[in-house]
Amino acid sequence: MAKAHPDDEEAAASAVRRRLPAPQRRVQILAVAGDLFSREGIDESSMRKIASKAGVSPAVLYRHFADKDALLFALTESFFERLSAAMREAFATVDGPVARMRALMRTYLTFGFDNPHEYRLTFMTALPRLKRDADMKAFRQRARSGAVIEPQELTLGMHCFGMLERGISDLVAAGHTRQSNPAALTEAIWASGHGLVSLVITHDEFGWTERDALVDTAIDVMLNGLLRHP
CATH class of the missing domain: 1.10.357.10 (Tetracycline Repressor, domain 2)
Incomplete structure (x- = not known):
């Protein structure tokens, strides 16, 4: 069985510690993504990095937004x-x-x-x-x-x-x-x-x-x- 990526484990643990209702989580993810896009550029801001900075797992991020264009x-x-x-x-x-x-x-x-x-x-x-x-x-x-x-x-x-x-x-x-x-x-x-x-x-x-x-x-x-x- 493949070992989970450390960043995924950390993000998932953070999400458990700070559970938010879906609308609030969406707003929080957008704030993080907007900050990363502005500071580092869109191409340099991967979905994995956005998830990590937002304190959620990639799976949670993809439930809210299909990709960076979304x-x-x-x-x-x-x-x-x-x-x-x-x-x-x-x-x-x-x-x-x-x-x-x-x-x-x-x-x-x-x-x-x-x-x-x-x-x-x-x-x-x-x-x-x-x-x-x-x-x-x-x-x-x-x-x-x-x-x-x-x-x-x-x-x-x-x-x-x-x-x-x-x-x-x-x-x-x-x-x-x-x-x-x-x-x-x-x-x-x-x-x-x-x-x-x-x-x-x-x-x-x-x-x-x-x-x-x-x-x-x-x-x-x-x-x-x-x-x-x-």
Whole structure:
């Protein structure tokens, strides 16, 4: 009979000592996997290493997640769930299309700055690896063609982008914008915000100015290029 791997025995013993309900165990495994993926990279983070760090046996890990891509998918959904909740709150608590757009942009930028590891993992690693951009492209093509999109078809990332698009559409409908193409305007605004977050969290040694001032200035620059002026 094959002898058990020492790491497996240690992980199994730890799991017995710290039994958690399945939902809590899932959250704990995701936290460990996200930390390992961010610090060591996906290719260097084996399922065995994730199980060991989480204090569970490989069998327990595989009961929750089939592979690393399943872990990545769950991590991106968790990230977008929190971002979506923050953006929904901003959308619902501010009146007026211009003020609402400012609030949405501030929420997006601040969330990215506050969650640099998760932001980097989601946008720079997980989405390309999981080919989620292809899903977004197909969804947007269907939406532009007038096809009916059922709520259950939308990923949480699509919800986040959709809120930006709705905010831009409200600006266009109110006659506040110099251009009238909501899709192009939304893409330009998101690309600008995403670019700023990506630069700041990747090059923190640059010596960026105080964050609130940077966020205020970035929003002013983006909106000044978007809005119609008297």
